[in-house]
Amino acid sequence: MVERHYLIGTAGHVDHGKTELIRALSGIETDRLREEKQRGISIELGFAHMLLPSGRKVGIVDVPGHEKFIRQMLAGASGMDIVMLVIAADEGIMPQTKEHLDILTLLEIPRGIVVINKVDLVDEEWLELMEEDIREKLKDTVFHDAPICRVSAVKGLGIDALKNEIDKLLSEVECKSSSGPIRMPIDRVFSIQGFGTVVTGTLQSGTISLGQELLIEPGEIVAKVRSIQVHNQKVKDSGAGQRVAVNLAGVEVAEVERGSVLVSPKVFQVGNILDLSLHNLPSSVKPITQRQRVRFHLGTTEILGRIHLLNHDELPPGQNGFAQILLEEPVLAAPGDRFVLRFYSPTQTIGGGKVLGVADFKKKRFKENVLDQMRIKDLGDPLELLEKEINEPRSFEELLTCLQINAEELDKRITTLKNNNRVEIFMEDDTKLLWGIEEAEKWRRSLIEVVMNYEKQNPLRLGISRGELKTRLGIQWTNRRWQTVLEQGAKYNTYYLKGSKVQTTEHAIMPxxxxxxxxxxxxxxxxxxxxxxxxxxxxxxxxxxxxxxxxxxxxxxxxxxxxxxxxxxxxxxxxxxxxxxxxxxxxxxxxxxxxxxxxxxxxxxxxxxxxxxxxxxxxxxxxxxxxxxxx
CATH class of the missing domain: 1.10.10.10 (Winged helix-like DNA-binding domain superfamily/Winged helix DNA-binding domain)
Structure with a gap:
């Protein structure tokens, strides 16, 4: 069984007890800087880990709550499976709590728990009123139906119940893909004497292994994995969802900036212009205007840029639109990435949304053909859209029609899938067919199950006829495609073709x-x-x-x-x-x-x-x- 990895984090106003809560859950002190200990607040990201009652291993990110350190909070929120919104029982929802809520909504963090901390400081009646007030203020946010846990991190009250609630929510979390390309936004970079450059981050996808040659982007800096640590333990490899420290050979600390990304070569795009699906927060007091200078946050990256609206003169609060951002520095981005925008000055969260892709040029405004392409991209990650279409065998021409893109763009997407072993390509006469590997393997398993059941029920028949199998599977393909797909599967020796019959590799036991x-x-x-x-x-x-x-x-x-x-x-x-x-x-x-x-x-x-x-x-x-x- 593949080991699953999870990451949870905190959000909330400064001094509401996020760091103390993590200490109570894990026994680990996440404030590591002298200044943090002196001031009693988190400035940089802190990390811990714990073992839940179910046996799940969980990484924990402690993010700063102070308004001056929202950048660190944004960096920490990347890749979280669950967020604990920490609210002090004696103060309730404060201004910074609201901004954290806006950010979590824009980043589409899937699950959350409201943790009312410091319950030892108030009486039961106050606590009941506070919980009612919190529920009312969260009703239009991502936490509208989140469970509420009452705790005192200092005295250890309610900690076991909170762990059980985390366990329960994690049982619903989908496993991050450890089989795709490597992508790890870097949130710390430092040097250790005798070892060299070390970078840390949350591995969003793929598996990092010893000896791998990776790139640091932007910049195409080649680096080789010398050693890996997870939770302060040396490991041979690490999978998606884990907090990872990677010792890199061939790169100097000065070459790596926080906000860079450790990735597999030749997979992701880097550019200064991104296509966006943009949302202006309802809480914003002003519209987002054409050419407005903003702070663009993506993963651990913060870059200045200007908004180029494509279907609005200005985007009012609470509205959605299509736009581009013209960045002052290049960034690595992929379709589907979530981003946050903040005012250039004063720094305040105003909106965010979804990256639709890296663009080669600045697009013309109010052009219907441009907007049509943006709408298609907004339906999902272009690679995901392609993979959805190749959940059954499709020809190149069929894909051009259904995706409404040009041949060059389709070729790029197919090449990316090929490089990551995510597509199977074979010939139907002179026509090239594409089929997602996972879907192809799943389909063949279903086919084998049907054939096996047939052989069990009819042990004298030594397989099922191709025609009857097609009917039983509910296949609507042309007969030529059906025969081509059958012959392709037989090449993997998962089943046999004998004349007009399909047979399993191991026949049913004769009664x-x-x-x-x-x-x-x-x-x-x-x-x-x-x-x-x-x-x-x-x-x-x-x-x-x-x-x-x-x-x-x-x-x-x-x-x-x-x-x-x-x-x-x-x-x-x-x-x-x-x-x-x-x-x-x-x-x-x-x-x-x-x-x-x-x-x-x-x-x-x-x-x-x-x-x-x-x-x-x-x-x-x-x-x-x-x-x-x-x-």
Missing amino acids: PLIAKRLQELSGRWESFKLMPPDLQAGAENVGISKNEAVEYAQYLCEIGEWIHIDQLYYPQKEIEGAQTVLTDFLKKQGEIAVSEVRELLGISRKYAVPLLEYFDQQKVTKRVGDKRTLC
């Missing part, structure tokens, strides 16, 4: 009664040698009904024990023996008549004529007048 009847039927036929009886009459003598007789006979033919010749079934070894006798005779005598065949093989004319016609078909003999010679 004892059927196996006994087969043995008796086969033995009876051997006793008749080259003069077998009528099938139905002969089968009845061993307890096989007339309706079942043909199925038994076909099975024996398929496994090579019998041969079907002109309404009669012969043991294979008897036919082989007859062929040897006949061939030896013809080598010496040159020709043979039907009457001589009867005497040679000891059979009547009823059997001699069909046998000779069979040998003619097999190119063993040929008819010349009333006689046969060797071919």
Whole structure:
């Protein structure tokens, strides 16, 4: 079983007890800077880990609550599975709590828990009023139906209940993909004497392994993985969702900036212009205007840029629109990434949204063809859109039509999927077909299950016909595509194609009664040698009904024990023996008549004529007048 990794974090106003709460949960002190300890507030990101009652290993990010350190909070929120919104029982929701809520909404953090801390400082009546007030103020946020846990981090009250609630929510979390490309936003970079450069971050996707050659972007800085640590323990590799410290060879600390990203080579794009789906927060007091200078936050990156609105003169509070951002420095971004915008001055969160892609140029405003392309991109990550379309085999031309993109763009997406082993490509005559590897493997498993069940129910049939299998799977493809897909799957030896039938690699176990009847039927036929009886009459003598007789006979033919010749079934070894006798005779005598065949093989004319016609078909003999010679 693949080990799953989870990351939870905190949000909330300064001095509401986030760091103390993490200490109570994990036993780890996350304030590591002298200034943090002196001032009693978190300035930089802090990290801890804990083991939940279920056995899940969880990383914890402690993010600063002070308004001056929102940048660090944004960096920490990247990649979280659950956020604990910490609210002090004696103060309630404060201004910074609201800004954190806005940020979490814009980043679409999927799950949250409201933690009312410092309950030891208030009485029960106050606590009830506070909880009611909190629920009312959160009703239009991502925390509107989040569970509420009451704790005192200092006294340890409610900590076990909180752990159980975290465990419960994590059971619903989808596992991050450790099989895709590596992507780790860097939130710290430092040097250790004797080891060199170390970078830390939350691994968003992929698996980092010792000896890998990776890139630091922007800048295409090549670095080799020298060592890896997870929770202060050396490991050989680390998977998506883990907090990771990576010791890199071939790169100096001065070359790496916080906000850079450690990635697999030749996968992600870097650029100064990004296409955006943009949302102005309802709480904003002003519209977002054309050419407005803003602070752009993506992962651990903060870059200044100007907004280029594509379908608005100005974007009012609470409204959505399409835009580009013209950045003052390049950034690594992928479609689907969530971002946050803050005013250049004063620094205040005003909006955010979703990256639709890296653009090559500044687009013209209010152009319908431009907006159509933005709408298509807004439906999802272009690679995800492509993968959704190749959940069954599709041709290049079909994909161009359904995705409404040009051939060059489609080629780029296909190349990315190929580089990450996410697409299977094969030919249907002269047409290239594409199929997502995960979907192809899932489909073949379903096919095998259908064939296996059929073989179990019909052990004498040795597989299912291609036509019946197509019907049972509900396939609507053309017959040519169906045959192509079947043949492609057979190349992986997950199932066999034998003539018109599809068979599993391991046939169903033959039921004892059927196996006994087969043995008796086969033995009876051997006793008749080259003069077998009528099938139905002969089968009845061993307890096989007339309706079942043909199925038994076909099975024996398929496994090579019998041969079907002109309404009669012969043991294979008897036919082989007859062929040897006949061939030896013809080598010496040159020709043979039907009457001589009867005497040679000891059979009547009823059997001699069909046998000779069979040998003619097999190119063993040929008819010349009333006689046969060797071919």
